[in-house]
Amino acid sequence: MCCRVASREAPGLRRFVAAGLSAVVWCLLVYVRSRCCLSSQIMPTPVSEPGGVFPPPRATPLRVSLTGVLESAYDGRMTLARIPDAPPSAGWDLHCHTVFSDGRQTPDDMVREAYECGLHGVAIADHDTTAGWADAVKAAERYRLPLIRGTEVTADASGISVHMLAYQYDPCDARIVDLFASLRAARLARTKRMVELISKDYPITWDDVLAQIREGDETTVGRPHIADALVAAGAYPDRSAAFAGAVGSRSPYYIPTPSPDAADVVRAFRQAGGVSVIAHAGDPSRNRRLLSDADIETLIDAGLDGLEVWHRGNPPQQRERLLALARRHNLLVTGGSDWHGKGGKPNKLGENLTDDDTVACIIERGAIPPILPR
Structure with missing residues (x-):
């Protein structure tokens, strides 16, 4: 919409x-x-629409x-x-x-x-x-x-x-290329650690999170993908609810973004x-x-x-x-x-x-x- x-x-x-x-x-x-x-x-x-x-x-x-x-x-x-x-x-x-x-x-x-x-x-x-x-x-x-x-x-x-x-x-x-590489690596490590913590109380694994990623290694992985995995597991009705709960910044599982x-x-x-x-x-x-x-x-x-x-x-x-x-x-x-x-x-x-x-x-x-x- x-x-x-x-x-x-x-x-x-x-x-x-x-x-x-x-x-x-x-x-x-x-x-x-x-x-x-x-x-x-x-x-x-330029690419035409179907039918040219x-x-x-x-x-x-x-x-x-x-x-x-x-x-x-x-x-x-x-x-x-x-x-x-x-x-x-x-x-x-x-x-x-x-x-x-x-x-x-x-x-x-x-x-x-x-x-x-x-x-x-x-x-x-x-x-x-x-x-x-x-x-x-x-x-x-x-x-x-x-x-x-x-x-x-x-x-x-x-x-x-x-x-x-x-x-x-x-x-x-070069400075931007290096910045993005370090940020993406840090986000990935932080996301994995959050999944380890959340998985102690919720039925999700790292593979469940990876299943939510559409573009493979080109995707910047983060909390939204954890939220989507929790929704897929039936723990929350939607992404917003997951962010209000286990994935949110006030959650006990939260780790700040490096x-x-x-x-x-x-x-x-x-x-x-x-x-x-x-x-x-x-x-x-x-x-x-x-x-x-x-x-x-x-x-x-x-x-x-x-x-x-x-x-x-x-x-x-x-x-x-x-x-x-x-x-x-x-x-x-x-x-x-x-x-x-x-x-x-x-x-x-x-x-x-x-x-x-x-x-x-x-x-x-x-x-x-x-x-x-x-």
């Missing part, structure tokens, strides 16, 4: 974009082929000039001149998970549902991996829907768990040309203690780009606090659903969105081009 947004059909804009993108896409292709391991992900051969029928072309929300310069509501420092007071009613969902981490649906499902919802675009943001990027790119070309590529990383700031969304970074950067320092994570993605945003920074259900303004300002000093304000976990007073911080420090303000697909979280695709101008800023700052299908 998804939250539908207003139609964005704009024939005039489509003609304008079509005229400009032919030159722009060619330039992007030349650029991409010069970068290691990106060429196969950026410009795949393509979805109708859709207008791109970004205003792209013939010279390939993204035009938006920037000030002189390429940051937003205005920060909205309320979540946008149309735009991009920049926080979605798939089967390559803790989501329940494929990247193709994600893009298709975003297309059907009428979103302007979507971002894949699986935990600690880029393994789903190639499939997401193919789906974006198939459904002719713009795509941003990203990842969510769990970090630590003075004992507080911080989820960092990073967009449009170079996935071949996490790098949040400022180091911000610096690593900045070095890789990425754009970093703190996810659901005001969600009181995730931490006994929230990040303070001073904590966030430390991350700003490290190179933080923005805050995910429009998220169901942030209550109104926290949204106001985060908006004030964003205005004070000229940060990007984003929104996302934290979608995990059917059987994951109840979050609906598109329930919180990011406006087009903010996405244009992310694209302008990023190291790799977006997927803007013709």
